Amino acid sequence: MKAKSVDRIMTGVIVGIGFLIIALLAALLGYLLIRGVGHISWHFLTSAPESIRAGGGIGPQLFNSLFLLVLTMIITVPLGLGAGIYMSEYAKQNRLTAFIRLIVEVLSSFPSIVVGLFGLLVIVNRFGLGLSLMSGALALTVFNLPLMVRITEQALRAVPREQKEAGLALGLSRWRTITTVMLPISLPAIVTGTILAAGRVFGEAAALLFTAGMSSPRLDFTDWNPLHHTSPLNPFRPAETLAVHIWKVNSEGLAPDAAQIAAGASAVLVITVLLFNLGARWFGRALYRKLTAGR
Amino acid sequence: MTQTRQAADAIANDGRGKFPKHKLEELRGRGYVMFCVLLLIVIIFSIVYFIASRGLTPFASQGVSVGEMIGGLKWSPEADTPRFGALPFLFGSFATSLLAAIIAAPLGICAAIFMTEMMPKVGKNILQPAIELLAGVPSVVYGFVGLSVIVPFLRDVFPGQGVGILAGGIVLSVMILPTITTVATDALRSLPAGLKEGSYALGATRWQTISRLVIPTTLPSLMTGIVLGIARAFGEALAVQMVIGNAPHIPHSLTQSAATLTSIITLSMGNTTSGSLHNNALWSLALILLIMTFLFVFVVRLLERRVKHA
Amino acid sequence: MKKSLLVLTTLALGISLAACGKNDNSNNASNNGASSSAPASAAISGAFSAAGSTALQPLVDQASKKFMDLNKDVTITVNGGGSGAGLSQVAEGTVQIGNSDVFAEEKLKDADADKAKELVDHQVAVVSIAAVSNKDVGVDNLTKAQLVDIFTGKVTNWKDVGGKDQKIVLVNRPASSGTRATFENFALGAKSEDLPDSITEDASGTVRKLVSETPGAIGYLALSYLDDTIQALKYEGVEATAENVASGTYPVWAYEHMYTKGEPDGALKAFLDYMLSDEIQGTDVKDLGYIPVSDMKVTRDVEGNVTNK
Numbered sequence: 001m002k003a004k005s006v007d008r009i010m011t012g013v014i015v016g017i018g019f020l021i022i023a024l025l026a027a028l029l030g031y032l033l034i035r036g037v038g039h040i041s042w043h044f045l046t047s048a049p050e051s052i053r054a055g056g057g058i059g060p061q062l063f064n065s066l067f068l069l070v071l072t073m074i075i076t077v078p079l080g081l082g083a084g085i086y087m088s089e090y091a092k093q094n095r096l097t098a099f100i101r102l103i104v105e106v107l108s109s110f111p112s113i114v115v116g117l118f119g120l121l122v123i124v125n126r127f128g129l130g131l132s133l134m135s136g137a138l139a140l141t142v143f144n145l146p147l148m149v150r151i152t153e154q155a156l157r158a159v160p161r162e163q164k165e166a167g168l169a170l171g172l173s174r175w176r177t178i179t180t181v182m183l184p185i186s187l188p189a190i191v192t193g194t195i196l197a198a199g200r201v202f203g204e205a206a207a208l209l210f211t212a213g214m215s216s217p218r219l220d221f222t223d224w225n226p227l228h229h230t231s232p233l234n235p236f237r238p239a240e241t242l243a244v245h246i247w248k249v250n251s252e253g254l255a256p257d258a259a260q261i262a263a264g265a266s267a268v269l270v271i272t273v274l275l276f277n278l279g280a281r282w283f284g285r286a287l288y289r290k291l292t293a294g295r
Numbered sequence: 296m297t298q299t300r301q302a303a304d305a306i307a308n309d310g311r312g313k314f315p316k317h318k319l320e321e322l323r324g325r326g327y328v329m330f331c332v333l334l335l336i337v338i339i340f341s342i343v344y345f346i347a348s349r350g351l352t353p354f355a356s357q358g359v360s361v362g363e364m365i366g367g368l369k370w371s372p373e374a375d376t377p378r379f380g381a382l383p384f385l386f387g388s389f390a391t392s393l394l395a396a397i398i399a400a401p402l403g404i405c406a407a408i409f410m411t412e413m414m415p416k417v418g419k420n421i422l423q424p425a426i427e428l429l430a431g432v433p434s435v436v437y438g439f440v441g442l443s444v445i446v447p448f449l450r451d452v453f454p455g456q457g458v459g460i461l462a463g464g465i466v467l468s469v470m471i472l473p474t475i476t477t478v479a480t481d482a483l484r485s486l487p488a489g490l491k492e493g494s495y496a497l498g499a500t501r502w503q504t505i506s507r508l509v510i511p512t513t514l515p516s517l518m519t520g521i522v523l524g525i526a527r528a529f530g531e532a533l534a535v536q537m538v539i540g541n542a543p544h545i546p547h548s549l550t551q552s553a554a555t556l557t558s559i560i561t562l563s564m565g566n567t568t569s570g571s572l573h574n575n576a577l578w579s580l581a582l583i584l585l586i587m588t589f590l591f592v593f594v595v596r597l598l599e600r601r602v603k604h605a
Numbered sequence: 606m607k608k609s610l611l612v613l614t615t616l617a618l619g620i621s622l623a624a625c626g627k628n629d630n631s632n633n634a635s636n637n638g639a640s641s642s643a644p645a646s647a648a649i650s651g652a653f654s655a656a657g658s659t660a661l662q663p664l665v666d667q668a669s670k671k672f673m674d675l676n677k678d679v680t681i682t683v684n685g686g687g688s689g690a691g692l693s694q695v696a697e698g699t700v701q702i703g704n705s706d707v708f709a710e711e712k713l714k715d716a717d718a719d720k721a722k723e724l725v726d727h728q729v730a731v732v733s734i735a736a737v738s739n740k741d742v743g744v745d746n747l748t749k750a751q752l753v754d755i756f757t758g759k760v761t762n763w764k765d766v767g768g769k770d771q772k773i774v775l776v777n778r779p780a781s782s783g784t785r786a787t788f789e790n791f792a793l794g795a796k797s798e799d800l801p802d803s804i805t806e807d808a809s810g811t812v813r814k815l816v817s818e819t820p821g822a823i824g825y826l827a828l829s830y831l832d833d834t835i836q837a838l839k840y841e842g843v844e845a846t847a848e849n850v851a852s853g854t855y856p857v858w859a860y861e862h863m864y865t866k867g868e869p870d871g872a873l874k875a876f877l878d879y880m881l882s883d884e885i886q887g888t889d890v891k892d893l894g895y896i897p898v899s900d901m902k903v904t905r906d907v908e909g910n911v912t913n914k
Contacts, residue, residue, distance in 0.1 A: 007500035015413055021422065022421055022425050028432070028469075029428075085328050086332045090329075100332055102596075103335055107335065109588050111532065112532070113530065113584070117581050121345050121346075173318065179324070206434070210564075213685070249810075250435075270432060373780040450819065456804060542804065543799050544802075546801070551802055559779075566688055568690075571713075571714070
């Protein structure tokens, strides 16, 4: 009997903790949204920030965050896929592979501030890229790359052996088998993982303070020539992202509505991350259905 | 001209003869993935090299001793006789991340048990997405919430100003909860079903099974998750800086202003000129962070080896 | 050597000021009909960037946007990063303007002193700093000696300086901060201590939030950050206002500097002149809580010696 009652108590405790965590998240989300949502409007999302007067928006910052994310993904995805394929398909069980695995692990646990400082020293100053979107994207690549490698490797490993062997038996080269048979099968897992990783890139600030800068030059949203200085698409202009903007407004904001802007921007950021998460689930599932139903 | 072209053609023809198309393709693919891996190696070595080249300057040519940096208690970089004792920051970093782990580990492990053993459905549909979302909330937002909610709360409840290791630990614990929970859930899920069924068949209650079988067998994996969480907490910068107070001293209580390695770096990096002793000392702190990362990975490795042996 | 350089700099500044004034009068036919006092007569073109002090960033940012509106062929990027970063970058030549809260000589010392000599100072505004406290401490005036006692930890309770029986909580800035250097030099006349139990924050917004919420807190802020959530303290009975700073009665102030490597020319010079024109000094400088350099009845050199103009 005693064991039974202990069991009941502990079950209660654990279930309680489970719901406590859910409540905690709900409270956190509620706090951020209730404070911020009221400030979100079309004007807020599209107009440029004001340094002194009230009524500034977060338009350029939102654009910068998304553009930086795209830039980072353009760099990371091909490289991450490549290294992931190597780790799962080509690497032999030897010292070198163990060493590379260690590197991936260390790289993914570097503090973002250390990566930011490295970016400042090497990408910004030595390569002369200056505080720019490109520098920011390269710095983010440093800690997004190991994540991509791990996602790809795990996804490829989950592909059934038979599929792979069937490809090889048909006389396809190993590379061909990987790209035409295995990658499509593992695509849903890779896409889901990538989008989740993108959510983290979206909220990163510490590394970007030192690499992408804290300024938002005036952008001309009618000029889409990536080589012009005021063009939003120019990757060599400095860019303040949403997360950095929250940090700046909180710390040095002079506008009378700085607190509301910070709250509104936080809410926008959280909503975006929420959309990323839901989108990743939905997209991964839809892709999986599409790719498996036809076969 | 024509001669060279002929020669090139000959080589190409020859190549085509020896390498059928799919072999060339294979070679190209292999070359590409090797390049990607090589890039990873280059990145990590350049990070270590550049951080170390700056971080070692104070010891090599500016007269600061390693002993002073690691064991010294006084940090006064702009004084007439500057002192660079980083022990308070080391202490602060360890204390906040350990405290975060102490708070987050039981919660995370319970959440994992909840998801795998108790209510898989609620777990999968509500708790897991909730925890993934916690992982996605930007650290700046955590810092902001910490400063607006947790610091005033602690100020009212405990003596002191609310800032300090306790505030930092609480903020960090929420941030590392997803790491610990995810690793723990994976470990519990990978447990062979037969093991648990055997235990139930012997008449053990669910809690007995969990406490005597599930947790002991998965302990190394659970520890791995905790260490990964500590590593993440150790390197977190902005959120901690906003709530910890940043006084360069070892505090006497949990609610007294303290500082971490990361918070001191973010506070002073921009204000110092590159090449100055103060600036280089901050790079030394970054180097310490880097070394700590290696240590954490090493510990995780040791734990993983135990998982394999178990 | 240092002195003579300083004289030269001040002289150069004076001349550029005068030149600027002239430009205002002879404002003939500016381009595209924009009414401007800026020297926008000839087509100016070029691209340059500024980096440094986060306190000065909003002003330079604002001015650069106005300047680019007037001169379509000029591109200016303005970044923050901190005074130290600004000075090292302008000395290395990675940016053309280094924004700083302090004299370059104060940051680039010892081995770097030569770098400071290559830099030309352009003082574009004056920033004044006031001691601020939580609203409920029962004190609205502190003497220099009292401030020193508080910031070195000799006095730890507000009742010892005539206020309530409440513990004093220090909200200081990091040792590398320009704001702290200004406060220490001109309000305390001594270095303050990083005491245990004190809070250190770099960002003015965070300092304001902490001072307004923490009972018994004291800190210091630039005038632009003062609002009704905190209480500005008088210094030796003198209120921290723009007028008192300009007349020299309130001593806690410093120049905001924009450094160039060597004498500027072309678009860079035009922009720096524009910074000192009425267009910026009369409007944005005041809006951002700075005091225009031209209003100042006193000047101060790098050693801190104040002279009447």
